Amino acid sequence: MRIRSAVLREMGMAPPYATSRPLEIVELELDDPGPGEVLLRVRAAGLCHSDLSVINGSRPRLMPMALGHEAAGEVVACGEGVTRVRPGDHAVMVFVPSCGECDPCLAGRAALCEPGAAANGAGTLLSGAHRLHALDGSVVQHHLGVSAFSDHVVCAQESVVAIDPSLPFEIAALFGCAVITGVGAALHAATIEAGDRVAVFGLGGVGLAALLGARLAGAEVIGVDVVESKLALARDLGAFATVHAGPDSVAEVRRLTDGGANVAIETAGHEFVLADAYAATRRGGTTVTVGLPDPSKQLSIPAVSLVAEERTLRGSYLGSGVPAHDVPRMIELYLDGRLPVDRLLSDTLPLEDINEGFDRLASGEAIRQAIVF
Numbered sequence: 001m002r003i004r005s006a007v008l009r010e011m012g013m014a015p016p017y018a019t020s021r022p023l024e025i026v027e028l029e030l031d032d033p034g035p036g037e038v039l040l041r042v043r044a045a046g047l048c049h050s051d052l053s054v055i056n057g058s059r060p061r062l063m064p065m066a067l068g069h070e071a072a073g074e075v076v077a078c079g080e081g082v083t084r085v086r087p088g089d090h091a092v093m094v095f096v097p098s099c100g101e102c103d104p105c106l107a108g109r110a111a112l113c114e115p116g117a118a119a120n121g122a123g124t125l126l127s128g129a130h131r132l133h134a135l136d137g138s139v140v141q142h143h144l145g146v147s148a149f150s151d152h153v154v155c156a157q158e159s160v161v162a163i164d165p166s167l168p169f170e171i172a173a174l175f176g177c178a179v180i181t182g183v184g185a186a187l188h189a190a191t192i193e194a195g196d197r198v199a200v201f202g203l204g205g206v207g208l209a210a211l212l213g214a215r216l217a218g219a220e221v222i223g224v225d226v227v228e229s230k231l232a233l234a235r236d237l238g239a240f241a242t243v244h245a246g247p248d249s250v251a252e253v254r255r256l257t258d259g260g261a262n263v264a265i266e267t268a269g270h271e272f273v274l275a276d277a278y279a280a281t282r283r284g285g286t287t288v289t290v291g292l293p294d295p296s297k298q299l300s301i302p303a304v305s306l307v308a309e310e311r312t313l314r315g316s317y318l319g320s321g322v323p324a325h326d327v328p329r330m331i332e333l334y335l336d337g338r339l340p341v342d343r344l345l346s347d348t349l350p351l352e353d354i355n356e357g358f359d360r361l362a363s364g365e366a367i368r369q370a371i372v373f
């Protein structure tokens, strides 16, 4: 079928994107779903920093690529052998398909699914297939098995999770990346205990979701960012203090936590912010990072501190959980009023305005914007 999609042909084009227009809205040919695959009508797709990292070239991918990885939609048709969803279901798309059968999947570490990582790296669906083609027949790469900035997509059934249909699509989409990543970092990776003091470095969609997850776990939270409006929103969402990021932010967090945070969560994607997050924790503290710095960047920390001060430094991808298990639970917590993630959505926009949307994301003006179809 013919679809409309935002395609990135070349990485590293200069901002502002409203002028250079790295994402081109084009018609593509979408193949029918193969065995185990699902055709979805996309209803909302979020703009995430990881998309921006592909646009600016700091997270290189095969080109041309139909971008976007955070979305929700409606199941239109299912290929042979699909058991996880049925036509008419509402679903959230997840940016790592988890096969359920490889060693990491069997160990409960869906984010590390080996065939899933291989497919994402190759720009294909989990089966290895390309279902997207330009009108001349040439291949267009899938972005993380989702390619959400398209009015319809074909995904592996392992990339979709059925959800409560009462949820508005633009809220549901957030669960596919920002919420599962941020809340999962707090609940699964950070092992927060009630009363812990948690510092969240970087207050975009993922950071604010981490703040909400830490609050849910009973923590006292400090938010750190350079954007005043994000600090204000963090206080609104329950942070007891906020710190304007700068040369004194480590000292300030350590002062506000009487000697250092029990847990620091870094979501900014810069190695110098991760170094600050680590330095802001106390003896015995844990630092969790979910940001994706440029691959050329190195982190330097005092090596002895890991042992002599029993510190922990760990990475977390996809919330370190199992999406098919976590997404419905997190949605229940939202519907119950305990995880107000709708506050992360700053704006909705049409597909045509996607380049302007990425300018607003890059400048820090927007938190989460969703394309609505």
Ligand SMILES: [Zn+2]
Binding pocket: 048, 049, 050, 051, 069, 070, 177, 178
């Ligand atoms: Zn994302």
Ligand SMILES: [Zn+2]
Binding pocket: 098, 099, 100, 101, 102, 103, 104, 105, 112, 113, 114, 115, 116
């Ligand atoms: Zn697997």
